[in-house]
Amino acid sequence: MAVYSLxxxxxxxxxxxxxINPQIIELHHDKHHAAYVKGANDTLEQLAEARDKEQxxxxxxxxxxxxxxxxxxxxxxxxxxxxxxxxGGEPLAADGVGDLADAIAESFGSFAGFKAQLTKAAATTxxxxxxxxAYEPLSGRLIVEQxxxxxGNVGQGATPILVFDAWEHAFYLQYKNQKVDxxxxxxxxxxWQDVAKRYEAxxxxxxxxxxxx
Ligand code: MN
Numbered sequence: 618m619a620v621y622s623l624x625x626x627x628x629x630x631x632x633x634x635x636x637i638n639p640q641i642i643e644l645h646h647d648k649h650h651a652a653y654v655k656g657a658n659d660t661l662e663q664l665a666e667a668r669d670k671e672q673x674x675x676x677x678x679x680x681x682x683x684x685x686x687x688x689x690x691x692x693x694x695x696x697x698x699x700x701x702x703x704x705g706g707e708p709l710a711a712d713g714v715g716d717l718a719d720a721i722a723e724s725f726g727s728f729a730g731f732k733a734q735l736t737k738a739a740a741t742t743x744x745x746x747x748x749x750x751a752y753e754p755l756s757g758r759l760i761v762e763q764x765x766x767x768x769g770n771v772g773q774g775a776t777p778i779l780v781f782d783a784w785e786h787a788f789y790l791q792y793k794n795q796k797v798d799x800x801x802x803x804x805x806x807x808x809w810q811d812v813a814k815r816y817e818a819x820x821x822x823x824x825x826x827x828x829x830x
Contacts, residue, residue, distance in 0.1 A: 619658045621687075623651050624694055632702045636802045638791050649786050650693040653767075656686030688767035692747060695815070696780050701808040707732075714813035724759040731761070732804065738763040739781040740800040746783050748800070750812070751775035752819035759816075776822075778815035779807065 626646050630639035660682045667673060707728045708714040708721065718728070725731035731750075738761050739748025747764040753775045762771050781803055788799035 619654075620661055621654050621657045621690055623654045624697070626697055628702070633700055633806050634702075636806045637700075637788075641786075641788070641790050644790075645782075645786060646693075646697065650690070653686045653689030653693065656682065657690050660686055684768040685766060692749075692764075692767055692777065692780050692782070695777055696782055698811045699779055699808055700803075700806040701811070702806065704808045705805040706809070708809040708813060712809065714809050717809065717813040717816045720759050720816065725761075731759075734761045735779075735781065736800055736804075739783045739803075740797045742783040745785070746770075748781040748783060749777045750779040751777045752816060752823070754819075754823035757820075757823070776815070776819035778819055779812045 623646075626642070630642045633642065660679055663675070664679050664683070667675065667679065708718040710718060721728055721731050725734060735748050735750055742748070742763060742765075745766055746769075747767070749762040749764050749771075751760055751762055751771075752758075753760045753772065755774070759778075760772075760775060762775065762777075764771055781800060783796060783800065785796075788796065792799040792802075
């Protein structure tokens with residue numbers, strides 16, 4: 618029985634036009650994200666088989682595949698909800714997301730500083746990767762991570778709350794080689810309500826991650 622399943626998109630394929638065209642959304646969700654879900658399920662099955670047979674010759678590859686596919690599934694599941702056709706601007710207290718706005722200002726000095734850092738991190742990924750805003754529970758601060766593939770170059774324990782997919786499959790059909798233009802355009806569809814909800818949830822489970830009272 619499959620452990621993971623492909624979540625439905627929270628909107629139509631055309632929701633994010635003109636920032637992202639419907640063809641990209643359809644392929645990205647129905648093919649690419651679906652492949653990570655299948656990959657995670659397949660890898661769990663292969664690991665179960667290895668345990669049954671006590672055959673561990675492929676353990677390194679299987680553990681790497683699990684990290685890759687599971688992280689791909691998790692990041693894409695966040696990505697769809699991080700975007701909305703009514704998004705953009707910056708988080709404002711007047712919109713009920715003041716805690717997030719304050720945390721960004723405290724962690725990065727200003728919204729402009731944060732925006733510049735996440736834009737740079739996403740736009741300068743070498744090969745495939747992501748720019749990620751994450752809640753880091755030891756410090757209680759927000760940090761920006763530049764993720765390699767789906768799972769590399771991340772600190773343990775931080776929770777992603779806003780993710781920019783910088784893989785070519787996220788933009789190439791529309792933006793060709795202009796990754797910087799795509800990342801700049803992404804800011805117009807950020808769903809700050811969703812990011813704020815994830816920020817509050819990440820804070821509330823910080824103690825679980827730290828195993829502290
Ligand atoms: Mn992707």
